[in-house]
Amino acid sequence: MKLDVDVLRYLSKDDFRVLTAVEMGMRNHEIVPWELIHRIASLKHGGTYKVLKNLLKHKLIHHDSSKYDGYRLTYLGYDFLAIKALVNRGVFASVGRRIGAGKESDIFEVATEDGTILAMKLHRLGRISFRAVKSKRDYLRHRQSFNWLYLSRLAALKEFAFMKALGEHGFPVPKAVDCNRHCVVMSLVQGHPLVQVKEMPNPETVFETIVGLVVRLAEHGLIHCDFNEFNIMIDDDEKVTIIDFPQMSHELCNEILHSYLLFNAFPSCRYFERDVECIFKFFQKRFNLSFEEHPTDDDDSPVETDQAGWPSFSSISKTAGFLDKELAASGFTRKEQDDIDKFIEGGNNDAGSDRESEDAGSDGESADPVSEPESIEDEEHISAPTISLDPLQLQEKDKAEKSQS
Ligand code: ADP
Ligand code: MG
Secondary structure, three states, rough: OOOOHHHHHHOOOOHHHHHHHHHHOOOOOOOOHHHHHHHOOOOOOOOOOHHHHHHOOOEEEEEEEOOOEEEEEEEEHHHHHHHHHHHHOOOOEEEEEEEEEEEEEEEEEEEOOOOOOEEEEEEEOOOOOHHHHHHHHHHHHOOOOOOHHHHHHHHHHHHHHHHHHHHHHOOOOOEEEEEEEEEEEEEOOOEHHHOOOOOOOHHHHHHHHHHHHHHHHHHHOOOOOOOOOEEEEOOOOOOEEEOOOOOOOOOOHHHHHHEEEEEHHHOOOHHHHHHHHHHHHHHHHHHHOOOOOOOOHOOOOOOOEEOOOOHHHHHHHHOOEEEEEEEEHHHOOOOHHHHHHHHHHHHHHHOOOOOOOHHHHHHOOOOOOOOOOOOOOHHHHOOOOOOOOHHHHHHHHHHHHHHHO
């Protein structure tokens, strides 16, 4: 999706007030009746209709008159609300080029006031695995709070909470900077996704590091659930960074413990197995590594293992659930975990296999009550249009920097 942030500059205070009113109306309306938008926005000088027309022109809202005259936010409208809020908080000052399009997200460079480049990830849950999502609709239909924007916001909150907690525990992840709505701001990781790396000097060492990380996560009762060459970044010094956590689960910890107790075998957790297998296969194929039975046989392994070489039960039980407090501190609670886990489970089954693109945001079916902000007055401060959003300027700066180095 194109994110023309230039438009942001030209949006007035009233434009943002009405856009926020649509967002608020969507808490309990799939399509927000225009009278309600008018009432929530209560513009001092009137003119709601004119503002709506302007928002429509910029594709920030979608008009629907099938049942009554109403509007809903588009993903772009939601993007603008998040970006504006983060800019007003001083998290960044401008948006640059798109640096990645994941399965269910778009990633952009953003720059802070002092010129530091960060990464901004906009979650678009349900965009690609849209069919998987559709099949879940029966389950979701009776859930009042279900909607695309809500789930994208949950995915962002979950990723932010995990990134922060993992970073605090010394895992190599991007630094979690801030989060608003469906948007996560994090440090920019140098290097490339592993999938793009054709050659490296020490594949064995990198492989060991990566498997060591999966195992260390599991020791903490955590499974990435989408651990593959797309979600591992590697720089010129072969430093590894794990990205992309919305599927990560610590609920699965129970499954691990269960299988350990029942079968005395740690790896019978299918998600863990799949994570490890992905890495095995990738290194085997791409770098011709050959393997012994499993990766943790190595005596020098930093991981506490049992006789069979798998992470020991005692180390799992010691740390299982240890992140609960940290996750809750970021506002990611049990309820949110439940909501999103149930939804994402469907996507898990075909993780990595379904890479075609479909935009759920424009199919007219998105039903999106969102639970932010608390009151339109809370968001009043976001509407001062004093920001400089200049993607071109940022790209030029980029080029200049590159030619200098
Ligand atoms: P998705 O959840 O949609 O798979 P990812 O988080 O995996 O999205 O990101 C998609 C791509 O964007 C990555 O493969 C990577 O190239 C780029 N990317 C994501 N996060 C960062 C970051 N913090 N720094 C640099 N590039 C990133
Ligand atoms: Mg990814």
